[in-house]
Amino acid sequence: MSHFRSVLTSFGKMTSAMGQRQMSTHPLAGLLGRLNHVAIATPDLKKTSDFYRNLGAKVSEPVPQPEHGVYTVFVELPNSKIELLHPFGEKSPIQAFLNKNSAGGMHHICIEVRDIHEAVTAVKSKGIRTLGEKPKIGAHGKDVIFLHPKDCGGVLIELEQE
Template sequence: GICFLLAEALNEVLFSRLHTPLSTVRAFSVSQSRHPTAGPVWNLGRLNHVAIAVPDLEKASAFYKDILGAQVSEVVPVPEHGVSVVFVNLGNTKMELLHPLGSNSPIEGFLKKNKAGGMHHICIEVDDINEAVMDLKKKEIRTLSEEAKTGAHGKPVIFLHPKDCGGVLVELEQA
């Protein structure tokens, strides 16, 4: 189930990087240094969490808590995003287990297409979310809302369109 999907996704990311020919890496780093560009006024931070949509929040929570021994929160309703969330603390980052809340939850549609659940999005911290959004829009990266909203951690968040991010729904969160 969820564990297998996460392991497969991580394997794909890790092994695709490891199997990149060195000549490709060298060519990329050389070409980058020949064309300096002005850096953005915002900085990308650490991975905040990986969000997993789950059809059964209680069962998924029990797996991480009772089977894997992770520190797992109580269920946190986040009505403005249409989800109930359980936070799984992994020390260096978190996982968010997402379950639909309310009638127009974005997770409901995801679970209709992915009955067993699966990875929904990744969240990366930024030091200035407003600057990041302005800069990314100039680079023609679409956002799913006009401006940042308060997320499950009480901080401003915004989602970037998966079609502009290599097929991955990316959430940016103010650090």
């Protein structure tokens, strides 16, 4: 039995070392952090806010973000947040989304990154397009950039500086 145990231990060390080696050479190794939020576009901000409030969640007041063409509301969860998005102004990207999805729905996910500039360089090196050339200030007052959904399995991904 001890020989079997030593083989398993050796195999475990070898695969662990291989995994670390593969991870450390990947351009995004160590850059990706936690899921910050899931964003949901809604045609009725009050109704959607009330829904989460009625579930017992802490729900912020709407905040206009004219530079992004949205109102945002944050729903606090124990391990993350939900960001509710509602159009602000005539040229709102959220209005364009709602024109295609009248009931609303998931708009994007946001992942924190250790260094947004390194992350942008890394994703571009992998052929992933960004929406915009450089990060902008997002709803949390931190640098953000969006990744093109056609390069991300159909999902719009926001990267946010930790």
